[in-house]
Amino acid sequence: MTETVAELTAAPGSKSEQAYQAVKARIIEGTYTPGYRLVLGSIAKDLGFSVVPVREAIRRLEAEGLVTFERNVGATVAGIDPTEYLYTMQTLSIVEGAATALSAPLIDSVAIARARAVNEEMRECLEHFDPVRFTRLNQDFHSVLFEHCPNPHILDLVHRGWNRLAALRSSTFRFVPGRAHDSVDEHEALLKLIETGADPDSIEKAARLHRSATLDAYLAQASPSERNAGSVNAQY
Amino acid sequence: MTETVAELTAAPGSKSEQAYQAVKARIIEGTYTPGYRLVLGSIAKDLGFSVVPVREAIRRLEAEGLVTFERNVGATVAGIDPTEYLYTMQTLSIVEGAATALSAPLIDSVAIARARAVNEEMRECLEHFDPVRFTRLNQDFHSVLFEHCPNPHILDLVHRGWNRLAALRSSTFRFVPGRAHDSVDEHEALLKLIETGADPDSIEKAARLHRSATLDAYLAQASPSERNAGSVNAQY
DNA sequence: GTGAAAGTGATCGTATACGATTTCGTACTT
DNA sequence: AAGTACGAAATCGTATACGATCACTTTCAC
Numbered sequence: 001m002t003e004t005v006a007e008l009t010a011a012p013g014s015k016s017e018q019a020y021q022a023v024k025a026r027i028i029e030g031t032y033t034p035g036y037r038l039v040l041g042s043i044a045k046d047l048g049f050s051v052v053p054v055r056e057a058i059r060r061l062e063a064e065g066l067v068t069f070e071r072n073v074g075a076t077v078a079g080i081d082p083t084e085y086l087y088t089m090q091t092l093s094i095v096e097g098a099a100t101a102l103s104a105p106l107i108d109s110v111a112i113a114r115a116r117a118v119n120e121e122m123r124e125c126l127e128h129f130d131p132v133r134f135t136r137l138n139q140d141f142h143s144v145l146f147e148h149c150p151n152p153h154i155l156d157l158v159h160r161g162w163n164r165l166a167a168l169r170s171s172t173f174r175f176v177p178g179r180a181h182d183s184v185d186e187h188e189a190l191l192k193l194i195e196t197g198a199d200p201d202s203i204e205k206a207a208r209l210h211r212s213a214t215l216d217a218y219l220a221q222a223s224p225s226e227r228n229a230g231s232v233n234a235q236y
Numbered sequence: 237m238t239e240t241v242a243e244l245t246a247a248p249g250s251k252s253e254q255a256y257q258a259v260k261a262r263i264i265e266g267t268y269t270p271g272y273r274l275v276l277g278s279i280a281k282d283l284g285f286s287v288v289p290v291r292e293a294i295r296r297l298e299a300e301g302l303v304t305f306e307r308n309v310g311a312t313v314a315g316i317d318p319t320e321y322l323y324t325m326q327t328l329s330i331v332e333g334a335a336t337a338l339s340a341p342l343i344d345s346v347a348i349a350r351a352r353a354v355n356e357e358m359r360e361c362l363e364h365f366d367p368v369r370f371t372r373l374n375q376d377f378h379s380v381l382f383e384h385c386p387n388p389h390i391l392d393l394v395h396r397g398w399n400r401l402a403a404l405r406s407s408t409f410r411f412v413p414g415r416a417h418d419s420v421d422e423h424e425a426l427l428k429l430i431e432t433g434a435d436p437d438s439i440e441k442a443a444r445l446h447r448s449a450t451l452d453a454y455l456a457q458a459s460p461s462e463r464n465a466g467s468v469n470a471q472y
Numbered sequence: 473g474t475g476a477a478a479g480t481g482a483t484c485g486t487a488t489a490c491g492a493t494t495t496c497g498t499a500c501t502t
Numbered sequence: 503a504a505g506t507a508c509g510a511a512a513t514c515g516t517a518t519a520c521g522a523t524c525a526c527t528t529t530c531a532c
Contacts, residue, residue, distance in 0.1 A: 014307065014515065040484070050517045052288065055484085059292065063299055065389075071250070072484050072524045091389040098330045153301075153327040157393065250485065276514070286487045291514085308493045308514050
């Protein structure tokens with residue numbers, strides 16, 4: 001009755017669903033890079049499906065912002081438009097902050113210990129300079145924090161945000177060693193807040209600031225034009 | 237380049253889009269009431285389209301939570317599941333709060349005057365007891381507040397939330413005179429905050445509380461089982 | 473040589489047809 | 503009389519085929 005919207009969107013075994021998962025995976029793991037042109041016919045032939053299910057899959061991916069679509073032209077994997085990056089990060093900071101605050105009271109000590117272990121691993125990655133692994137662990141860490149969110153709608157929005165960022169390769173592209181150190185420390189501070197049962201507002205604010213700081217770090221090292229695009233949202 | 241996701245989802249003149257708009261309108265204005273069974277073939281016949289565009293339209297509506305879908309069974313207009321109502325209200329309180337805070341600095345005095353006029357009209361509706369008009373004006377009021385939000389993603393989420401509530405007929409169903417008076421006062425307080433250039437955090441919190449209060453009023457007059465469903469999210 | 477215009481190719485959009493799965497009614501058995 | 507099993511109807515899921523629209527290339531006139 002209360003599954004997430006995403007889970008309901010197509011029957012599990014249907015070709016539409018298979019096509020959706022397949023194309024999505026290819027985008028997220030980078031087989032289809034930004035700018036790659038997704039032709040319905042070609043995709044259908046590659047996957048062994050017909051055009052209709054593929055078309056539906058593309059539409060769903062479009063709704064999630066992973067591809068853009070143009071009539072009689074075709075679909076292309078969404079590019080790294082700096083403005084889009086900002087919008088996504090800002091939206092994610094809001095929904096993820098809320099999700100983390102809502103999750104906090106439901107996280108048990110075991111999960112916290114797990115998150116802490118992940119965070120320590122991230123610290124090691126910094127010493128050996130392993131950005132790829134760092135990024136993966138970062139996602140694991142945050143998953144522990146927000147996965148207990150009792151509101152499936154909010155959880156779904158968080159997942160969509162992460163997927164978009166994954167598709168944009170933003171976390172690895174924008175890996176800044178100095179920022180990464182701060183990030184690990186902020187993680188630990190967040191865990192402390194949750195452990196001590198801080199009020200939801202504080203947790204939400206901390207989680208939101210954590211992501212805003214990443215955005216700021218990005219803006220600081222970005223080109224002037226990108227910074228300019230970001231200044232529209234400077235009030236946040 | 238930066239239209240909302242919804243606008244991009246289908247070509248303007250396509251039958252898919254027409255079907256989507258048509259069915260959506262019928263749901264929101266109440267021609268198709270909750271529980272109404274949407275059979276692909278029948279809808280297609282009614283609209284004069286084929287099955288494929290209708291199917292795509294239904295899928296989009298499902299992604300927005302307006303209908304539920306089951307394989308080989310069909311689609312039904314989403315019902316007034318109290319849990320879903322809570323989830324929707326909670327999500328909306330978060331994204332609408334953020335949208336209002338982001339809009340605030342961009343709202344000029346003309347727009348504020350317009351909002352205030354709408355709010356005074358709402359006050360009159362209370363005296364003449366006109367819940368339907370009150371509900372419509374309420375939407376107008378909030379539109380003025382958040383429509384200036386520079387982040388299209390957030391704006392899109394707000395619209396989706398409002399659509400769901402409209403489809404559920406929740407605002408009219410749950411109209412509580414006592415609460416409505418408070419609501420009008422809170423609107424005025426919100427306008428004052430925006431006029432005086434209060435910091436975004438205060439505005440966000442005020443906007444969020446405004447919606448939470450509506451939710452609380454709903455819970456107070458709801459049946460015990462509904463209240464019980466709500467207690468899961470009591471931390472908010 | 474440059475510009476526009478027409479033709480060609482490619483891609484999406486939709487309709488129709490068929491197959492798979494589920495549901496519901498009915499008859500039969502216990 | 504109640505439960506079960508079988509069958510028919512209905513519905514969704516997918517494939518294939520055709521039409522509409524747009525982008526690109528080529529050609530012709532100036």
